[in-house]
Amino acid sequence: xxxxxxxxxxxxxxxxxxxxxxxxxxxxxxxxxxxxxxxxxxxxxxxxxxxxxxxxxxxxxxxxxxxxxxxxxxxxxxxxxxxxxxxxxxxxxxxxxxxxxxxxxxxxxxxxxxxxxxxxxxxxxxxxxxxxxxxxxxxxxxxxxxxxxxxxxxxxxxxxxxxxxxxxxxxxxxxxxxxxxxxxxxxxxxxxxxxxxxxxxxxxxxxxxxxxxxxxxxxxxxxxxxxxxxxxxxxxxxxxxxxxxxxxxxxxxxxxxxxxxxxxxxxxxxxxxxxxxxxxxxxxxxxxxxxxxxxxxxxxxxxxxxxxxxxxxxxxxxxxxxxxxxxxxxxxxxxxxxxxxxxxxxxxxxxxxxxxxxxxxxxxxxxxxx
Numbered sequence: 583x584x585x586x587x588x589x590x591x592x593x594x595x596x597x598x599x600x601x602x603x604x605x606x607x608x609x610x611x612x613x614x615x616x617x618x619x620x621x622x623x624x625x626x627x628x629x630x631x632x633x634x635x636x637x638x639x640x641x642x643x644x645x646x647x648x649x650x651x652x653x654x655x656x657x658x659x660x661x662x663x664x665x666x667x668x669x670x671x672x673x674x675x676x677x678x679x680x681x682x683x684x685x686x687x688x689x690x691x692x693x694x695x696x697x698x699x700x701x702x703x704x705x706x707x708x709x710x711x712x713x714x715x716x717x718x719x720x721x722x723x724x725x726x727x728x729x730x731x732x733x734x735x736x737x738x739x740x741x742x743x744x745x746x747x748x749x750x751x752x753x754x755x756x757x758x759x760x761x762x763x764x765x766x767x768x769x770x771x772x773x774x775x776x777x778x779x780x781x782x783x784x785x786x787x788x789x790x791x792x793x794x795x796x797x798x799x800x801x802x803x804x805x806x807x808x809x810x811x812x813x814x815x816x817x818x819x820x821x822x823x824x825x826x827x828x829x830x831x832x833x834x835x836x837x838x839x840x841x842x843x844x845x846x847x848x849x850x851x852x853x854x855x856x857x858x859x860x861x862x863x864x865x866x867x868x869x870x871x872x873x874x875x876x877x878x879x880x881x882x883x884x885x886x887x888x889x890x891x892x893x894x895x896x897x898x899x900x901x902x903x904x905x906x907x908x909x910x911x912x913x914x915x916x917x918x919x920x921x922x923x924x925x926x927x928x929x930x931x932x933x934x935x936x937x938x939x940x941x942x943x944x945x946x947x948x949x950x951x952x
Contacts, residue, residue: 584790585775586754589765589783596765596783597753598636603780604668605633610694610777611665614654615641627653629667641670642755644703644721644734649896651678652841655688662691668777670696670753672703673746674896677929678841680748681892684936687844694777697746698753699795701725702738706901728757728794730801737897737910740806742799745791747930750774757794813908813915823879826912829905830878836899836909842889842928850881882909886916891937892928893917 589596604610612631617638619626625645630636650671657663671679676697682688701724724731730739746752751774754766768790769778778785816822834851837843893913900910921927924937 583787584768584770585778586766586768586786586788586790587778587781587783588786589767589781590763591765592763593753593755593758593761593765594640594642596767597641598639600765600767600781601630601636601639601668602633603782604777605631605636607780609666609780610668612667613639614650614657614667614669615639616643616645616647616670642698642753644701644718644731645706646672646675646703646896646898646901647706648839649678649841649898650675651680651682651688651894651896652839654679654693655682655841655844658689658691658693659687662689663693666692666694668694668696670698671749672700673697673744674700674741674894674929675841676746676749677743677894678896680929680932681842681894681936682844684932685844690932694751694773695749696751696753697749699746699756699790700738700741700744701731701756702734702741702744704733705735708733722761725755726757726759726761728798730798730805735897735901735910736809736908737895737900737914740802740809740914741895742802742806743895743927744798744802745795748932751778752790754790756798757792809911810915810918813911823883827878827882827907829907830882831905832878832881833904834881835902835904836882837885839898839902840885840889841896841898842892842894843885850877850884882912886913890916891920891924891926894928 589599591599601613605613612629613636614627614629616625617628617630617635618624618640625640625643626647627650630639650669654669654671676695679688683690701721704721721731721733744756750769750771752768752770754768755761758764758766765783766788767778767781768788769775770790834848837848837850890913895910895914895917897910899913900908903909917928926934926937
């Protein structure tokens with residue numbers, strides 16, 4: 583059983599009341615969360631420090647304009663945050679931040695990590711053109727029933743890690759049919775319990791994981807197994823890879839939004855791998871033709887070799903791809919295999935060392951070394 587706070591308001595209004603209490607009591611300096619930027623449905627992440635601005639906060643809005651773990655990494659890369667801040671992240675964003683902290687690309691000091699049992703998010707493409715204000719009633723109805731929500735990204739429909747790990751507080755949404763009347767916030771760490779005292783509600787003991795969250799877990803597990811099997815059947819082998827990445831424009835947008843691609847200068851954007859006229863001539867002479875832009879498969883496979891073991895399957899890469907390449911599905915397929923090989927789930931634990939820097943004697947025996 584976990585300690586939880588019940589606030590007799592809708593889930594979103596209850597959260598605003600909680601955040602208002604934190605700011606008014608100066609328990610935190612700011613709230614890092616999603617907020618509305620205009621009346622046309624614009625949504626972005628923001629650090630809210632004024633109680634008055636909380637009216638625009640939409641912490642549960644099913645959209646990821648970017649991976650918030652990457653933003654928190656940028657906030658805390660040079661030095662820890664000096665005054666306490668509460669940050670609302672979805673589970674995959676939280677796992678991304680955990681991976682970055684383990685690589686010394688972020689700091690947890692003075693950060694209250696708040697997450698939620700996640701029903702998934704809508705694709706950025708579905709929200710373009712002023713569609714950000716679309717009716718979400720069917721989405722929230724599905725989340726309340728612990729069902730697969732309509733119109734969410736494929737990555738979300740196959741995500742089995744929608745219950746947060748490493749969060750101090752967790753907002754209950756999956757399987758919560760009374761979200762229009764009640765807000766439930768679980769305190770999952772001593773720090774979370776301390777901050778929960780500022781919440782305007784009553785304290786209860788309750789299970790965060792229950793029959794309803796298990797029901798969604800089962801549905802997504804089935805969806806994931808089907809998706810991976812279909813992808814493996816259709817995309818395995820070099821010819822399939824060539825076909826998959828053939829539409830790639832070489833924009834490298836997938837790298838730009840990936841929270842785990844953390845190099846200051848990517849080798850693929852450097853002079854080292856820039857195609858020179860002599861390369862063009864050589865390839866034309868050898869093959870009689872040249873794909874433009876060149877080197878796309880090399881780029882994707884190179885990126886995969888660097889970060890697939892730490893991919894948190896946030897889906898941002900597929901979300902921003904202008905030619906709809908299923909980058910996230912491919913990386914998730916590879917990542918799923920690597921999880922089994924290394925017995926490592928990205929972002930699961932701060933104490934679990936990353937595989938790239940971990941060496942075990944039996945590994946050498948497995949590859950034939952004596």
